[in-house]
Amino acid sequence: MTTETQTTAALIETQNLTFAYAEEPVLRNISINFQAGEFIGVIGPNGSGKSTLLKLIGGILPAPAGTVFFKNRELSRYKKKELAVAIAWIPQDKQMAFPFKVIDIVLMGRHPYLSPLSFEGEDDYRIAQEAMNQTQVLEFAARSFNEISGGEKQRVMIASAITQKPEVMLLDEPTSALDIKYQMEILNILKRLNEDENKSLMLAMHDLHLASKFCKRLVLLKQGRVFCEGSPAEVLKKEILEEVYEVKVKIFNDDEDGSLLVVPVAS
Amino acid sequence: MNELQLSATNIRKFTVGIGPFFLIFMAVMAVTPLIGPTSIDLGKALSGGFNATDNVDANILFLARIPRILLGAVTGAALSVTGAVFQALLRNDLAAPFTLGVSSGASLGAVIAISLNLNFTILGISILSIAAFAGALGTMYLVFSLVKTRYGDFPTSVLLLAGVTANFFFASMVMFIHYMSDFTQSFQIVRWLMGGLDITDYQTVWSICPFVIVGIGGLIYFSRDLNLISAGVQSAMSRGVDVVRTQKIGFVLGSLITGTVVAISGPIGFVGLIVPHIVRLIIGPDLRLLIPGSMFFGASFLILCDTVGRTLIAPAEIPVGVITAMLGGPFFIWLLKRQQKRGAL
Numbered sequence: 001m002t003t004e005t006q007t008t009a010a011l012i013e014t015q016n017l018t019f020a021y022a023e024e025p026v027l028r029n030i031s032i033n034f035q036a037g038e039f040i041g042v043i044g045p046n047g048s049g050k051s052t053l054l055k056l057i058g059g060i061l062p063a064p065a066g067t068v069f070f071k072n073r074e075l076s077r078y079k080k081k082e083l084a085v086a087i088a089w090i091p092q093d094k095q096m097a098f099p100f101k102v103i104d105i106v107l108m109g110r111h112p113y114l115s116p117l118s119f120e121g122e123d124d125y126r127i128a129q130e131a132m133n134q135t136q137v138l139e140f141a142a143r144s145f146n147e148i149s150g151g152e153k154q155r156v157m158i159a160s161a162i163t164q165k166p167e168v169m170l171l172d173e174p175t176s177a178l179d180i181k182y183q184m185e186i187l188n189i190l191k192r193l194n195e196d197e198n199k200s201l202m203l204a205m206h207d208l209h210l211a212s213k214f215c216k217r218l219v220l221l222k223q224g225r226v227f228c229e230g231s232p233a234e235v236l237k238k239e240i241l242e243e244v245y246e247v248k249v250k251i252f253n254d255d256e257d258g259s260l261l262v263v264p265v266a267s
Numbered sequence: 268m269n270e271l272q273l274s275a276t277n278i279r280k281f282t283v284g285i286g287p288f289f290l291i292f293m294a295v296m297a298v299t300p301l302i303g304p305t306s307i308d309l310g311k312a313l314s315g316g317f318n319a320t321d322n323v324d325a326n327i328l329f330l331a332r333i334p335r336i337l338l339g340a341v342t343g344a345a346l347s348v349t350g351a352v353f354q355a356l357l358r359n360d361l362a363a364p365f366t367l368g369v370s371s372g373a374s375l376g377a378v379i380a381i382s383l384n385l386n387f388t389i390l391g392i393s394i395l396s397i398a399a400f401a402g403a404l405g406t407m408y409l410v411f412s413l414v415k416t417r418y419g420d421f422p423t424s425v426l427l428l429a430g431v432t433a434n435f436f437f438a439s440m441v442m443f444i445h446y447m448s449d450f451t452q453s454f455q456i457v458r459w460l461m462g463g464l465d466i467t468d469y470q471t472v473w474s475i476c477p478f479v480i481v482g483i484g485g486l487i488y489f490s491r492d493l494n495l496i497s498a499g500v501q502s503a504m505s506r507g508v509d510v511v512r513t514q515k516i517g518f519v520l521g522s523l524i525t526g527t528v529v530a531i532s533g534p535i536g537f538v539g540l541i542v543p544h545i546v547r548l549i550i551g552p553d554l555r556l557l558i559p560g561s562m563f564f565g566a567s568f569l570i571l572c573d574t575v576g577r578t579l580i581a582p583a584e585i586p587v588g589v590i591t592a593m594l595g596g597p598f599f600i601w602l603l604k605r606q607q608k609r610g611a612l
Contacts, residue, residue: 060501084507096498097358098552108495112507116488119280119555157502164506 009072011036011200012057012087012168017067019056026052027224036167039194040202041215043235045245048221050204054170057202058089070168084112087168088161092176093153095146102148102156103141106132109163124163131162135189151182158189168200169193176206183207187214212236213259220244236260284556288546288563295567296340299574300332304581330468337472338464339573339587340566342532343542345479345524347565350539351546351557352486355497356517357414359426360547361602363539364525365595367426368433369406370536373522373529374460375437375444376402381455382448393530396475400526406433407518462533462588464573475527482524483562489513490554497552535569535588537595542568544602 010033017030027049034040034057042050055061056068059075068075070086078086088109096105109131110124120128132138135155140148145156154174161169171190175183191214193199205211211218212232219229222244228235241249241262248265301309305327312324350363357367364370380398387394413429445456486493492513495503504510529535542565543557550556569587572594576585 055501058505060504080504080509081507084505087505089501089505091499091501094499097360098355098497098547100498100552104551104553105498108498108502108506111491111495114491116491118491160502161505 010034010069011038011071013069013072014053014057014063015067015069017053017056017063019052019061019063021052025224027056030224030226032219032226032229034168034200034202036200037194037198038200038202039191039214039216041211041218041232042202042204042221043206043208043211043218044221044227047223049224050221051172053221054089054172054202054204058087058170059083060089081112084164084166086166087170088164088166089170090157090161090172090174092173093150093157099144099146101141102132102137102143102145103128105145105156106137106141106160106163109160112164127163127165128159131159132156134162134192135159136185149182151178151185154178154182154186155189158186162193166199168202171201171203173204173206175210183210190214208236208241208262209259213254213257232260233258236262281556284550285559285563287549288560288567292340292563292567295570296336299336299570300328302574302578303327303332304578334469334472335464335573336570337469338532339570341472341475341479342464342528342535343538343565343567343569344483344562345528345565346535346538347542347546347561347568348483348486348558349521349525350565351543351554351561352493352517352521353539354543355493355552355554356514357426358497358499360544361427361540361599362430363537363543364403364521364529365534365536365538366540366599367407367410367430368437369403369410369522369525370529370534371434371437371441372406372409373399373403373526374534375440376400376405376526377459377530377533378441378444378456381459382444382452384452393474396478396527396530399530400523402437403522403526403529404519406437407522409433411514411518459533461586462535463584463586464532464569465577465584471531475531478527479524482520482527483558485516485520487555487558489516490558493517494552494554497554533588536592537598538565538569538591540602541591541595541598544598 012034014030014032017027018025019027030053042053044050052061056063059078063075065076066074070078070083075083106128107120107124110120110127113124114120129138132141135158137152137155137159140152140156145153148156158171158174174186174190178186187210190201190203194201203215205215215232217229218232218235220227220235220240227244228240236251238249238251250263250265252261252263254261301307307324307327312322312328314322346364353362353364353367354360376398377395380395385394385398410429410433414425441460445453448456492503492508495506495508496510496513500510543561546557546560546564550560569591572590573587576587576590579585
């Protein structure tokens with residue numbers, strides 16, 4: 001009898017990943033794996049290490065030796081440009097110091113494919129245009145990035161990541177600062193990327209309802225440790241959430257799509 | 268669009284962006300040698316040949332004005348490109364060789380070299396230049412490690428504070444050395460500290476050209492990497508930029524060209540602040556255009572400032588550093604107010 005782990009090699013794997021910015025570890029002994037085509041939500045209270053975990057997996061922060069692997073090879077053994085083609089990390093939207101246009105930002109995703117001293121070519125523009133079409137920001141192409149709204153910025157950042165043509169996209173709280181309309185827009189874009197283009201996605205999220213609605217698997221962190229992981233129905237349980245978030249909750253079930261609505265109860 | 272048309276568009280993007288600055292530069296180079304307190308007859312100047320000692324017009328043109336203008340071009344280009352690159356690396360348009368204290372660090376290096384009576388060369392490079400480069404690089408390292416946070420952000424207030432602190436500290440060191448030095452050295456130091464493009468000959472200009480050309484060339488080579496860093500350090504990492512390496516290269520090359528020109532011209536302030544800013548307003552923040560644009564415009568700008576300096580109260584001269592500071596002070600305050608309005612402070 002062959003074990004499952006042998007037949008489906010993990011795309012990304014962390015082994016006993018412990019990480020500290022200073023003295024106190026932010027993450028402790030994280031061992032998770034991530035198969036191709038998954039849509040994973042990383043949830044947990046503020047300061048539980050969600051963003052740090054994504055940055056380590058994305059190669060933004062240096063992981064300790066022997067802890068983070070992409071296709072069974074350590075991240076640090078990839079060239080920077082190789083890794084950029086494999087994994088894209090997408091930050092929360094923020095202001096730029098300089099007045100870049102939307103198209104400039106989207107084209108920056110093409111960096112790993114360009115040689116030094118070159119400008120983007122026809123192909124790069126075509127790829128950027130497709131990506132902007134996919135995330136519905138084509139009409140802003142010539143606008144200054146700093147002047148568009150938060151939801152539009154997030155879509156621009158996603159378009160930029162799409163032009164990298166990565167296998168994995170890591171998104172750090174892509175919906176946190178947005179209203180419900182933009183939240184749905186972003187998540188539907190991500191859902192299409194996952195279902196139609198088989199992109200593997202990992203999102204740090206705060207909104208437990210959206211996490212249950214879109215993610216196939218959830219990883220719940222508490223104080224830098226994996227508290228539990230599994231399907232939304234397995235993770236979003238009253239006793240688990242009350243222990244992790246330290247607040248009384250009620251959970252409602254949406255009969256239409258099976259998503260779960262978690263609401264805190266006033267004590 | 269086929270391949271050919273495509274490369275044509277890229278060339279077009281570049282020429283449309285850089286062309287005007289190049290034309291301004293050519294015009295400035297052509298016109299400013301003819302401007303000065305003494306009017307010269309170009310025909311007469313060119314008639315006698317280069318070594319005609321009795322040809323006054325030729326002497327003024329070839330021995331006084333042209334080397335000075337060439338030095339102005341190299342210095343202006345170097346300071347402006349450094350400004351553009353430091354602004355990108357620190358993601359702050361208030362960063363410049365002067366505001367970060369890099370110029371005064373270079374000054375300290377040069378003044379130490381003068382006060383110790385060091386005047387030998389290493390591999391053909393004068394010790395003054397080497398000391399100025401060391402001072403510039405040391406300051407950059409100091410300021411960078413002072414303002415760097417683990418998130419890769421450089422808050423404006425911390426950046427300015429670090430720059431001002433470095434400036435004051437090095438200025439007081441310079442004063443101390445000046446105070447302790449004997450009369451001849453003291454004169455040399457004062458002369459050098461006043462800054463200016465007048466202490467020059469062709470030999471000096473040619474001696475600094477290789478460093479400035481290599482430095483600017485290197486920065487242009489890495490301009491797309493620098494560009495991505497200017498849009499965000501962590502995003503740049505995710506897009507495949509070797510951020511740490513690019514930062515090192517940018518700071519070292521910027522300090523190299525700043526140190527090189529400051530060793531000759533003395534501290535000339537605010538050029539690296541004003542020029543990249545104006546060029547960015549015109550052609551945008553893309554460093555692949557901004558670096559060459561700043562190079563041509565910076566050269567033109569400093570030559571023009573120096574032309575004003577040597578004609579305004581002729582026969583006396585105003586050091587070019589005074590002109591740039593008088594323009595730069597108000598400009599800096601305007602930038603600061605603008606950042607404040609945007610809520611960046």
